[in-house]
Amino acid sequence: MNMKTALEWKRYYSTSEFKDNYIYEGDDLGVQCTTEGTVFRLWSPPAGRVTLNLYREGSGDDPFQSVSMKKENKGVWSWKCREELHGVYYDYMLEIDGKNVRSADPYAKACGMNGERSMAVNLRRTDPEGWDEDRSPEEAGERIIYELHVKEFSWDRSGGFPEKYRGKYKAFTCADTTLNNDGIHPTGIPYLQELGVTHVQIMPSYDYGSVDEAGEDTEFNWGYDPVNYNVPEGSYSMDPAHGEVRIREMKEMIQSLHSRGFGVIMDVVYNHTYSLDSWFQRTVPWYFYRVFDDGRISNGSACGNDVASEREMCAKFILDSVLYWTEEYHIDGFRFDLMGLLDVELMNRIRRELDRRYGKGVKLLFGEPWAADETAMEGEAIPALKENIRLLDENVGIFCDDTRDAIKGSALKTKLPGFINGADGLEEKILQSAGAWCMEDRDNAGKSEIQAKAPSQIITYVSAHDNQTLWDKLEETAPGEDLMRLNRMAAALYMTCQGTLFLLSGEEFARTKGGHDNSFNAPISLNRLDWKKAWKERPLVEYYKGLIALRSRLPGLYDKSAEASSRIFGVRKEGGVVCYMCDNRAAGVDTRWKTLLIIYNSKKRPEKISLPGTGWELLCNAQSSELWKEKITVSGSAVAEPQSVLILGCLRDALGETELGRRKAV
Ligand code: CA
Numbered sequence: 218m219n220m221k222t223a224l225e226w227k228r229y230y231s232t233s234e235f236k237d238n239y240i241y242e243g244d245d246l247g248v249q250c251t252t253e254g255t256v257f258r259l260w261s262p263p264a265g266r267v268t269l270n271l272y273r274e275g276s277g278d279d280p281f282q283s284v285s286m287k288k289e290n291k292g293v294w295s296w297k298c299r300e301e302l303h304g305v306y307y308d309y310m311l312e313i314d315g316k317n318v319r320s321a322d323p324y325a326k327a328c329g330m331n332g333e334r335s336m337a338v339n340l341r342r343t344d345p346e347g348w349d350e351d352r353s354p355e356e357a358g359e360r361i362i363y364e365l366h367v368k369e370f371s372w373d374r375s376g377g378f379p380e381k382y383r384g385k386y387k388a389f390t391c392a393d394t395t396l397n398n399d400g401i402h403p404t405g406i407p408y409l410q411e412l413g414v415t416h417v418q419i420m421p422s423y424d425y426g427s428v429d430e431a432g433e434d435t436e437f438n439w440g441y442d443p444v445n446y447n448v449p450e451g452s453y454s455m456d457p458a459h460g461e462v463r464i465r466e467m468k469e470m471i472q473s474l475h476s477r478g479f480g481v482i483m484d485v486v487y488n489h490t491y492s493l494d495s496w497f498q499r500t501v502p503w504y505f506y507r508v509f510d511d512g513r514i515s516n517g518s519a520c521g522n523d524v525a526s527e528r529e530m531c532a533k534f535i536l537d538s539v540l541y542w543t544e545e546y547h548i549d550g551f552r553f554d555l556m557g558l559l560d561v562e563l564m565n566r567i568r569r570e571l572d573r574r575y576g577k578g579v580k581l582l583f584g585e586p587w588a589a590d591e592t593a594m595e596g597e598a599i600p601a602l603k604e605n606i607r608l609l610d611e612n613v614g615i616f617c618d619d620t621r622d623a624i625k626g627s628a629l630k631t632k633l634p635g636f637i638n639g640a641d642g643l644e645e646k647i648l649q650s651a652g653a654w655c656m657e658d659r660d661n662a663g664k665s666e667i668q669a670k671a672p673s674q675i676i677t678y679v680s681a682h683d684n685q686t687l688w689d690k691l692e693e694t695a696p697g698e699d700l701m702r703l704n705r706m707a708a709a710l711y712m713t714c715q716g717t718l719f720l721l722s723g724e725e726f727a728r729t730k731g732g733h734d735n736s737f738n739a740p741i742s743l744n745r746l747d748w749k750k751a752w753k754e755r756p757l758v759e760y761y762k763g764l765i766a767l768r769s770r771l772p773g774l775y776d777k778s779a780e781a782s783s784r785i786f787g788v789r790k791e792g793g794v795v796c797y798m799c800d801n802r803a804a805g806v807d808t809r810w811k812t813l814l815i816i817y818n819s820k821k822r823p824e825k826i827s828l829p830g831t832g833w834e835l836l837c838n839a840q841s842s843e844l845w846k847e848k849i850t851v852s853g854s855a856v857a858e859p860q861s862v863l864i865l866g867c868l869r870d871a872l873g874e875t876e877l878g879r880r881k882a883v
Contacts, residue, residue, distance in 0.1 A: 223503045238292075247324030266285070321333060365722045408748075416482050482548070487559065518592075558592050607668050672715040687721075706839070771810075810868065818863070833850065837862065
């Protein structure tokens with residue numbers, strides 16, 4: 218038997234014969250199951266024969282029926298029947314290149330335990346009560362994204378969740394949890410409502426492979442290892458053995474979050490699969506993966522394989538998957554893992570399709586604009602890397618590691634400090650961060666390192682699941698200092714930047730992982746959200762809460778238009794101080810403060826600022842982010858305390874209408 222090599226397969230898929238005959242454009246791959254009947258469709262051009270096996274269970278038993286599938290046009294195999302096969306499990310036996318291979322369905326919408334077999338599902342039977350009426354919350358003002366892991370959220374007993382819901386989707390349906398059930402201190406959903414974040418970003422919740430769904434409840438993984446892209450993960454379900462249960466429970470989670478005012482963002486990992494021996498690979502060998510010309514398997518993900526997003530049927534799969542999650546699960550946004558491994562054309566195409574269906578920029582779309590290593594992207598495709606930001610739609614965002622590292626120091630070199638913890642020479646980067654990298658950079662001949670089109674392209678953050686928590690980074694870089702003070706400064710600094718704000722859950726209560734900078738498979742006891750700490754560190758939580766509430770009153774900061782950075786004027790930066798004014802007026806928004814004056818003072822000495830004109834109020838200082846509620850008048854000058862952010866607001870245009878109008882020339 219003469220088996221084809223990876224490169225031989227790739228060459229075949231690149232021939233015009235293949236492209237002319239096997240690119241399928243239908244939107245019906247997978248299983249369509251209704252009361253009218255059930256249709257199975259699988260795309261596998263190289264298969265010489267395909268058998269569909271039907272089972273009663275998600276694992277173990279023998280098929281109760283095996284049928285030969287019919288070869289249709291474009292490499293599609295199909296079989297249909299008049300019965301509604303809801304709850305029937307299935308897989309395929311394909312004969313490819315003289316070999317028989319078993320595969321589940323890459324387009325599966327449901328599956329059994331550990332995703333080994335797919336399941337036919339009539340999706341209408343998985344809708345929780347009231348699902349038709351489920352709507353995303355109305356958005357006004359700013360989006361603030363809170364990154365959460367399903368299991369981390371409710372694992373700790375102090376959260377007061379029902380015992381059987383701990384670590385499960387179901388925990389998100391609990392509306393009135395309190396610390397150790399004391400009935401006084403909110404945890405979980407009501408805690409998040411008080412905090413004021415607008416979007417919850419759920420870490421991977423598609424079916425992934427690193428946790429045994431039949432194993433111990435204490436098993437933990439972040440889940441960046443996709444097995445079934447279009448099925449919810451089973452270990453978060455009350456019953457992973459019955460495929461319809463996890464679907465209903467994930468919908469219940471989303472419904473509950475929506476009803477309590479949160480948008481829901483899904484963390485998606487289309488750049489690689491758990492194993493190269495995937496349903497993609499078993500049904501169409503090497504089509505969905507990148508290979509270098511010398512035969513080496515591309516590994517830009519550092520996870521063993523790279524998905525070939527630029528291949529037509531692969532791009533279609535990713536687009537179909539995103540649209541499926543938005544339509545079937547009402548998802549409000551997507552965070553793309555290692556987006557730099559996907560191609561610019563695909564990201565823009567996804568953006569266009571979402572805009573066409575839901576309105577311009579309504580669904581959030583952003584990702585990590587980097588890769589772990591070199592990738593073998595094919596043809597003329599351009600990677601969605603940071604350096605190519607100007608090729609991306611203005612509503613495709615990137616995680617801004619430059620801002621993150623400028624504020625608190627390198628995420629990768631853990632010992633290096635940033636602006637707030639003592640590094641010199643970062644003033645311009647801090648200013649660029651404030652203007653979401655859309656401003657002219659006077660230090661670098663007008664060109665900043667990132668050339669964003671608008672603040673909508675910049676995700677501004679200082680902590681995420683990757684790398685050390687903010688608190689751990691501060692502990693390592695500023696031992697013996699007042700870390701709470703530095704934490705407050707970090708928060709006030711990034712929350713006055715013009716990009717879209719993002720934080721790791723618990724950042725606001727000094728979350729620690731004991732310095733661990735990659736806890737993806739560390740014990741749940743280390744990763745879990747500690748709700749006791751959320752109340753122990755309440756002053757810090759209050760500081761975040763005040764900043765979030767203030768932010769929604771500052772349109773000058775949350776303006777996401779391409780013109781936003783022209784609001785910034787009167788810039789002064791020198792030796793550990795960055796100071797600027799911001800035009801806070803906005804059409805249709807009634808703002809108390811027409812002009813803002815913001816001072817970032819990272820020195821260990823106070824910084825005195827003289828105030829132009831009159832009518833200034835104190836909005837936020839080193840200790841409190843709620844001063845804006847008290848209408849405290851300041852005149853003449855103000856003092857930014859050491860290592861702090863001072864925010865002032867002027868009831869009048871500080872420089873007068875005329876001068877403000879000319880400010881760009883100043
Ligand atoms: Ca799984």
